[in-house]
Amino acid sequence: MFSSLKSSKQKSSIAERAVHDEVTKQRLKYKPYYHHFEKQVGTHVWLEGREMILLSSNDYLGFNQNPTVIEAGKKGLVTWGSSSTGSRIANGSRGYHHRLEKKLADFLGKEDCHVSAAGYLSCMSAIQAFVQRGDAIFADKNIHSCLWAGIASTMGRVEKFSHNNPADFENVLSYEDPKTPKMLVFEGVYSMEGHLAHAQELLQIASENNCFSVMDDAHGFGVLGEQGRGTANHLDLTDEIDIICGSLSKAMASTGGFVAGDKALIEHLRSHSKQTIFSAAISPSQAYCAEAAIDLLQTEPEHLERLWSNTRRYNAILNDLGLDTWGSETPAIPVVIGDKLKAYRFWQELMKEGIFTTVSLPPAVPPKKDLIRTAISAAHTDEDIDRIAEAFAKVTKRVL
Numbered sequence: 001m002f003s004s005l006k007s008s009k010q011k012s013s014i015a016e017r018a019v020h021d022e023v024t025k026q027r028l029k030y031k032p033y034y035h036h037f038e039k040q041v042g043t044h045v046w047l048e049g050r051e052m053i054l055l056s057s058n059d060y061l062g063f064n065q066n067p068t069v070i071e072a073g074k075k076g077l078v079t080w081g082s083s084s085t086g087s088r089i090a091n092g093s094r095g096y097h098h099r100l101e102k103k104l105a106d107f108l109g110k111e112d113c114h115v116s117a118a119g120y121l122s123c124m125s126a127i128q129a130f131v132q133r134g135d136a137i138f139a140d141k142n143i144h145s146c147l148w149a150g151i152a153s154t155m156g157r158v159e160k161f162s163h164n165n166p167a168d169f170e171n172v173l174s175y176e177d178p179k180t181p182k183m184l185v186f187e188g189v190y191s192m193e194g195h196l197a198h199a200q201e202l203l204q205i206a207s208e209n210n211c212f213s214v215m216d217d218a219h220g221f222g223v224l225g226e227q228g229r230g231t232a233n234h235l236d237l238t239d240e241i242d243i244i245c246g247s248l249s250k251a252m253a254s255t256g257g258f259v260a261g262d263k264a265l266i267e268h269l270r271s272h273s274k275q276t277i278f279s280a281a282i283s284p285s286q287a288y289c290a291e292a293a294i295d296l297l298q299t300e301p302e303h304l305e306r307l308w309s310n311t312r313r314y315n316a317i318l319n320d321l322g323l324d325t326w327g328s329e330t331p332a333i334p335v336v337i338g339d340k341l342k343a344y345r346f347w348q349e350l351m352k353e354g355i356f357t358t359v360s361l362p363p364a365v366p367p368k369k370d371l372i373r374t375a376i377s378a379a380h381t382d383e384d385i386d387r388i389a390e391a392f393a394k395v396t397k398r399v400l
Contacts, residue, residue: 030344032359040065043379045356052356053384055374058191060223060331061293061303062379063253069292076288084281088114089270092281100287103294104258107229108221109238112266115258115290116275117282119218119247122257124150125273126214126245130265131156131183136176138169138211139185142193147185147216153274156183164190166201173209182211188220188231188244192365192373194328196224197231203240214243219332222251228297228304248282254290256282307331307378310385314376317389321396326371334360335372337400343370346399353391 011019018024027033039046042065045054063069076096086092097115105113116122127150131137135156139147142163151158159176162168169184176182184206188197199215206213217230225233228251232238243265248256259269270276296303311331318325324336337343340361347359350372358373365371380388 032344032347035356043377043381043384047356050354052351052354053380053387054356055350055376055380055388056356056358057377058219058250058375059253059377059379060251060307060375061228061253061297062306062377063251063293063296063303065379066253066293066296068296069253069289072288072292073285076284076286080284082285083283086281087277087279088281089277094281094284094287096284096287096291097281100282100291101258103291105260107227107294107298108244108260109229109233110244110260110262112263113258113260114266114269114273114276115248115256115282115287117256117279119245119249119257120146120149121275121279122247122259123147123216123218123245124153125269125275126216126243126259127151127183127185128153128275129269129273130212130214130243132181135181135183137183137185138173140164140169140187140197142190143185143187144191144216144218147187147214151185163193164195164198166198166205169202170205173205173211176209178210180210182206182209184211184213186213186215188215188217189224189330189332191219191332192334192360192371193326194330194332194334195326196220196329199231199235199237199241203237207240212243213241214245215241216245218245218247218250218257219330221246222293222297223304223307223331227301248286248290248293252290252293254286254293256286256290303378307376310376310378310380313385314374314380314388317385317392321392323392323396326369331376333374333376335374337370337372338368340370342399343372346395347372349395349398350391353394355388355391 037045043054045052084092101113123146131154133155137151137156137158141160159172161172186197220231222228224231232241243261245259248254326334326336337346343359350357360373361370
């Protein structure tokens with residue numbers, strides 16, 4: 001009976017659409033994504049047997065293979081096992097969650113913090129838990145997909161404003177009823193562009209207009225501010241931002257995410273965040289790794305110092321070659337090519353020279369902003385950067 005049913009089943013229209021999807025066909029043809037490394041040692045990876053320098057990782061501080069972080073992960077695994085086996089609201093809460101949250105809150109300068117199994121979930125929850133039907137959400141048009149997903153999961157109405165443009169935010173806001181509950185959503189560091197938020201101006205406008213603020217600091221946390229406390233600390237705005245959310249998978253070299261704010265706000269999130277209530281908690285080993293990374297930031301400043309030393313040198317190399325870095329102010333440094341075919345070829349040629357980056361094309365970036373996404377790390381050695389400089393010089397001459 002079941003075999004005959006299987007043989008007679010017709011493909012549905014959704015299945016047919018998936019099978020013939022043009023985006024997937026192009027991805028499989030040109031293979032720009034989903035590369036599987038066979039091995040990694042520091043900043044070097046092996047792809048199809050070739051050793052390459054990884055220049056597109058978010059491991060800003062080089063903690064991914066730090067012995068202290070690795071030993072902490074082992075301790076978490078041995079002590080608690082491989083998983084929390086449940087959601088925080090049910091059977092998944094553990095002492096290591098509470099300890100990590102306390103450490104994160106203290107480090108960020110907030111009263112409380114909640115950690116989730118992914119940064120994507122945390123940033124979604126930072127919006128979904130607070131917005132109700134009839135609320136208005138004002139979002140920088142270049143915010144990350146996780147924030148758009150959080151917005152889409154609400155009954156709120158969204159209005160976009162021009163990227164990093166406080167004047168446009170104020171203009172869009174001026175059409176809104178003053179009594180309407182409002183939320184401002186922006187990023188501390190925009191990872192595709194490397195831009196630092198014009199947060200002071202945005203928050204001043206928000207404070208004058210009944211506007212709750214949410215900042216995603218996934219790429220500022222561990223990178224900016226005193227000991228890596230993030231964008232809010234860097235700009236002296238910690239008390240002005242209602243919610244700071246972000247990821248533990250970048251500078252912290254772990255997985256998971258966090259939402260930090262006043263205690264009353266975080267307790268509200270624990271009651272109303274679907275991403276919290278219906279998701280398993282972060283695993284013990286990853287929580288221990290994140291905790292160790294926070295400790296290292298405070299006891300070994302040389303990692304952060306090295307990151308910024310490498311960033312300045314790498315930026316100078318790109319500028320000397322006349323490459324467009326889109327005004328990046330952070331270790332996330334795009335190389336804007338502005339043409340799809342040239343960007344793809346530039347990426348391919350870097351691969352041939354032993355440098356692994358990623359290519360980003362519209363609609364992931366604005367039109368004419370086709371780019372090579374790169375990110376520097378504290379773990380890149382002087383020799384790595386010498387090789388990177390040589391490769392970029394060769395490829396720029398060949399392609400542009």
